[in-house]
Amino acid sequence: MSRVVYGNLQGLKPSEIRRLERLYYRKIHPEVIFSSDLAWELAELSFLLNRQIGILINRTGEIEYVIVGTFNQIEIPELKGYRESLARLKGLRLIHTHLIKNGKGSGLDQDDLLDLAFLRLDLIGALEVNEKGEPGKIHLAHILPHAGFFSQALSDREDQFFFFFKPKYVWDLRENFLELIKALEDEFEKIKPLKNVKEKEDRALLIFVKEPQDLDWEERLKELKELAKTAGVTVVGEIIQKRTILDPRYVIGKGKLIEVMIQAMRNKANLLIFDRELTPSQVRALTEVTDLRVIDRTQLILDIFAQRAKTKEGKIQVEMAQLRYALPRLRAKDDAFSRLTGGIGGRGPGETKLEIDKRRIKDKMSRLERELARISAERDLRRKRRKKLDYKIVALIGYTNAGKTTLLNTLSKSNYLAEDKLFATLDPVTKAVRTQKGHIFLLTDTVGFIRDLPEELKKAFKATLEELYNADLLLHLVDISHPNWENHIQAVENILEEMDLLNFPRLIVFNKIDLLNKREDLSPNFILRLLNQYNGVGISAMTGEGLDQLISHIESLLFKEESSIVVEIPSEKVLTSHLSA
Structure with missing residues (x-):
């Protein structure tokens, strides 16, 4: 066992340090919270040094740490080799002295409670030391496993997180420490917040x-x-x-x-x-x-984006965003990698581990940027081919989980993943849609927007969002059943303004109107007034309600000067080859 005395040793005499070291040889009975003879010794030493003194005691009654503080506080060193489980107590209890000044006692303060909570101590105690150097009452507290748990001892005051014992002299303590700790840990073990959560899950x-x-x-x-x-x-x-x-x-x-x-x-x-x-x-x-x-x-x-990215481009964009985010958050974790100080015989061996990590990240970002530029050029080539064929392009935009992918699947008879989750679709998808009048347009599904979109993602997904600049029409899909739909519209428009897309032709489409029909708190004319106010269209991508009207609106906006009949309709095979080219 180490006999090191921790803390503020400045100004102490060698004889005083030896007295502190001898505390390690003391031991108390495992069932006792604290002993009266050790209380007298701690009080005498604390009064002599005019500093707080603390000891950390394990469950067998041995002293593991002796700590010296200042008059007002004590700082606990890093506790290595003890329990790390977040759901269990540390297996150590802290008893430290509080010096009485001007006849005023001192109980447990906020710093004591912070130590109790952060270190998950079994128990914390503040022993009063009066102006004669004698032990006064001891103030004790432990963490409550839950608000309904009560100790057998009388509580000093009510609290939803801690149980405070009634202050008493050490020689009047009657609680069995081991029984108390067993009851606490049994109670913590019983707590099962969610039965379906596995041990290793987040x-x-x-x-x-x-x-x-x-x-x-x-x-x-x-x-x-x-x-x-x-x-x-x-x-x-x-x-x-x-x-x-x-x-x-x-x-x-x-x-x-x-x-x-x-x-x-x-x-x-x-x-x-x-x-x-x-x-x-x-x-x-x-x-x-x-x-x-x-x-x-x-x-x-x-x-989420890292989980959802499927294509090579999507994965590169996500990795770029993660690297940009991680770069300023790197820090040195090991002094062994630090550069040696300068001077004769002290010139360092080169870069530190931190600098090497930063350089590697920057090199990787450069490689990814070149790869992304190549993919962006290929995407631009595909767009030019589509433009040559004179296909009109409609881009779906909207707040995440507004139902864009469901609408794409319904209109193009596709079967892409559409879940009731945020960012269910990440990689852009383009499908051909043929109207009843014979017109054909390309419908592109883009990543969903969200308020306060991280700057790293805006930069990383520039290539994906470039699809919007080539669109002939933006379909702004809004989940009208969401209670915060107006703020969602504003969030999307803020992003469009940042991207200089507010002047593009845009049609607001209110999705999930079938869910509004079931609400009794809305007037029958609510949807009609809403559509007139925004000059929009109401649909249900799930049930198909209003889709014919939506197609008519798209046709009137895209094919104003064209005949309602198209003589030649490309085959599905030809369309597919153009879309994947």
Whole structure:
């Protein structure tokens, strides 16, 4: 066993350090929370040094760590070699001293509770040391497995995350420590947040910070849930905090971080998802303090795109976006790779591991950009061939999950994947559609839009969205059954404005009107007024309602000066060869 004394040793005499080291030879009975003789010794030492002193005790009663702090606080070192399971307690309890000043006692403060939650300690105790150097009352607390769990001891105050023992002198403690810990761990083991969640699957807590200007926060939280579901992540809890000013380090406050950690324990969560883009330093700080994986909304969308990409072009675009996102977030993880200091005999061996990683990423991005440019040129060639054949092109755009792929399948009699998930379609698909009047146009399905589309994705999918610039008509599909459909329209138009596409011919198509017919809270004339207001068309891509009217609108916009009868209709074989060329 190591006999190292940790913490603030500056100014201590060798004899005082030896007294601290001798604490390692002390042992208490496993069933006892703390012993009175050790309480007297800690109080005497703490009073002598005028500093807080803490000891970490394992479940056999042995002292594993001796720590010296300042007058006001104590800092626990990194605990290596102890339990890492997020759903279990660490197997260590911390007892430390609180020096009384001006006759005022001191119980457990927020820093103590942060240590209790973040380190998943079995128990934490603050031993008062009076102005004579004598031990006073001890304040104890442990994590509650759930709000309905009560210890046999009398509680000092109510709390939904911690149980506080009534303060008493150490020699008056009667609780059996081993029985208490067994009851706690048994209770944690009983908690099964979702029976259908497997042990190795991602279980996420969603973290949403509500700012004063966030009026549609409920809808945004719902969308974050849908994104998590689409990525294959099971959501086991949500944590919402109202803040006027974000914490620059953790985004949320320290008090909320305590809730995050305990909810993670209770729900066996292994992932935190924030509904905002985090800076590299925020991700690093949150990961270090919670010991959980931390991602933001951008990274979640990138992961969905990585899962959905099927074509070579799609995979390259996703990889480009991921590399752009990862580059500023690289950091050195091992001092062994650090460059040696300069000077005689101290010139470094070359690049650090971090610099090599960054250079490799940049080299790979350059290769991918060249490959993407080649694919983009091939796509441009195909577009020119179609233009030679004088095919009209209609591009489907809209908020993700508006039903674009379902409409493509219905109009072109295709069978592409269409799911009730966000970004079900990623790679662009073009199919020929033949009208009853004999006209033929090409219908292109594009990736769905979403609010606050990550900048990395806008850049990476430029080649895909180039299809829109060659379209003769943009069909803006809107899920009218969605309660936030107006904001979806605005989000799409914002992206179109960024891409200089607002002046392109555009037709708004309200999808899923069959679902509106079942709603009793809407007036019979609601759809009619809506169509007049937006000069749009109402359809149901699933049932086929309104599709004939939609085709008529498309024909009137695309083939104004042409005869309603086309003499020669290319065969399916010819059409297919042109589309795949």
